[in-house]
Amino acid sequence: MRISPISSNLLVLVAVALLSSLLCLDGAPVGSKTYIIHMEKNATHLDVDAKHAWYTELMDGAKAFLAADHPDDGMDSLHHVYHHVFDGFSARLTAEQVAYMKSLPCVMALYQDRVHKPQTTHSSEFVGLSGENAHLWPESNYGADSIIGVIDTGIWPERLSFNDHGLGPIPKRWKGSCTAGTNFTAANCNKKIIGAKYFYKGYEAEYGKIVDGVDQKGNENILSARDSDGHGTHCASTAAGRWARRASYKGLARGTAVGMAPKARIAVYKALWEPEGGMTTDLVAAFDRAVADGVDVISYSIGSKVGPDGIPDFFEGAEAEVVAAFNAVKKGVFVSVAGGNEGPTPGSIANNAPWYTTVAATTQDREEQQNVLLGNGEILVGRFGSAPKAGLQHVTNAPLIYAGHAAINGISAENASFCQVEALDASLLAGKIVVCNVDERSPRFSGAPGAAGIIFVLSPYWGEGLQISESAIPFTQLGSDARLPILAYIASTSKPTATILPTKTVYGTTPAPKVAAFSSRGPIRYARGQWLKPDLAAPGVDILAAGIKNNQYAFKSGTSMACPHVSGFGALLHSRHPKWSPAAIRSALMTTATTLDNTNNTITAQETSSAASPWDFGAGFAQPEKAMNPGLVYDMGTGDYLHFLCGLGYNSTQIKLFDRDGYACPSNPPARIEDANLPSFVAHFGDAAALSLVDTSVSFSRTLSNVGSAGGTYKATVDVQPKGFHISVEPSTLKFSRAGSKQSYVLTVTPRGAATLPEVALGSFFQGSGSVSWSDGEHVVRSPVVVMVGDVSGL
């Protein structure tokens, strides 16, 4: 995902960008490549300077291994030295040098550098923070003691969202600083933006020197923490923007824009560059710095492509940034990450490590509607597309044409329908409103020359998956419900016409939230064993937040935009409950999340308009106000995560990468991922045949910690039994003698028999879900329980 589009531009505009970034990975040139060299434990006795000297010596040693036909490219320096999230450094190495490094006993692992992409106000109200009965904001002092590290494209510091009027002094424990660079001075930091750093050596090693300004291809970079893209500024203001009155985008969505934790401090770590995104080496340097500086939360709206060409099977080996994040969590940092924009394909979820809080994206109850009036008087409800440069489009009573009917010779109607400049006969489009087709195979939209207006119509694959895009070309969009009516109207008359009506902001739309069509879905395809991802959902469609340059505000959509909502919630909860671990914060958010929308029905998915599942929204839509007082939490510490890795089958060498002191996996009984103390349950029955065995069941042990102010008695209820399965809980009553006490229980999922599941009888993949709640009458501690039968790789 290019950071590219974890702010998800219009669906059509995204697909190609993703592919091209992958090609870059595959087509890496012969010669040296950048690696992270992860060092053995003994290096910890050295200070940073001594490590630097030692690593330089190692690199000098490695020079002897340059093959004669390899020039000494990029061998001059270490790019980064890592000190906090693990020990090591990054540098360019040839294959021969990699072999040499691997042979050194002091080197534990090498990770080849990879590129990562970014995933893009009313939402504070919609999530219940600014309502009449809201307490979390005042009780957490709006997150004033919390520091959110935003690893992204930088920041535009002059925005109102980042002013520091009336903010108290910077927390004393803060060790970070403000690094000056192009058009960014120390004076751009204040009591709101308390740190700013940028990391680019890995990017330059891969893609060549970054041009400070606009390069020949039109890509713009600024060599400092200043944001030339807009993604980082948007995310930072969503997480922690201050109140900015009269925010709007060209008059749309007018209101007060405010982030989730309006008084939390922002520390900027820029590691994403145009046009490719960010390299692992730079991202790990950002994690390393953020942890050393003392952030409480890391907001990471960045993804890598999932699948055989991208993230390896979680089992095969962890990525360096996953290890870095592990060590951040170990030090008490809450790490909120975007789940990816590869939906609605099942098995597309990214950023799956169990120490992450992985966020899915939903709509909210505000729509920027731009409707289409057909010549026959019918009105189709549409969505404002985008017009950042050309102004909003209204077109009155113009002829209407389907792009498929304007194909040039030799091009199929279907290919022309996707609106490719070279496929369309411009003389047929002049002065008309052109209807362009969007389906799962659409190539990148490249324009409809001469058209007076453009209407995109989504195929059933995307359903009602509408979102405002950053495209420079103005357009209007219709969901798939409007597809037949508009095509039928065009077919019904020799002179079809239409009017594209002005855009209006509509509040209180139902149903909301809906899971965004682009939001990546579980189950985890590349893993041995299963656990639930995403963890939860937050608003990520048409989010209005701070923009860069002349745009005070910008609309963006993506799990990138959902992630900073949860980062903000994490900051509020950290301020309110400073002793809570990252896992406790996640548990509180998950067990109090709702699976219902504003019509009291199960939250639906945009693409199908039918009920979504935990693979779409995790535990549900986050309700931070309720998370403040969850009653009980499923806590996890470093040992639990290491135990989890044992359960996945990691051996001692692999575990040492995470914890250099090593961890002895238990053998009797061996660790099981089912017993990881997560606030969710996935019962995976490998194949349908097993279901007919009478004694087949999957059990999970869990421990609940009482975070209430006193003791209490909680009773378990199975809210919903998954179709064909039976959930039981033992014991079903837990007595907590006092605040802080812990109790354990076992949950068991038993099949009622294969015959109850027709899909299973046919041998195909089946999934279903239910839920379990613990309640003392005041609190409800709810967990999703998912069952799966069959092979995930066959999804």
Ligand SMILES: *[C@@H]1O[C@H](CO)[C@@H](O)[C@H](O)[C@H]1NC(C)=O
């Ligand atoms: C660490 O170990 C390596 C190899 O085992 C050795 O070469 C190096 O001198 C050691 N460094 C320290 C500081 O002990």
Ligand SMILES: *[C@@H]1O[C@H](CO)[C@@H](O)[C@H](O)[C@H]1NC(C)=O
């Ligand atoms: C720095 O700011 C100046 C003045 O606004 C601008 O002209 C210049 O292009 C900026 N430099 C970069 C690299 O963006």
Ligand SMILES: *[C@@H]1O[C@H](CO)[C@@H](O)[C@H](O)[C@H]1NC(C)=O
């Ligand atoms: C349609 O597009 C596909 C994919 O670009 C291409 O392979 C095919 O040849 C095209 N067919 C026609 C008739 O334009």
Ligand SMILES: *[C@@H]1O[C@H](CO)[C@@H](O)[C@H](O)[C@H]1NC(C)=O
């Ligand atoms: C949804 O249910 C809650 C609780 O039962 C109720 O207070 C609320 O009015 C209902 N809302 C709608 C839109 O039906």
Ligand SMILES: *[C@@H]1O[C@H](CO)[C@@H](O)[C@H](O)[C@H]1NC(C)=O
């Ligand atoms: C651990 O697993 C890795 C990857 O499969 C393998 O390369 C390594 O040799 C194993 N180490 C041990 C101690 O078994």
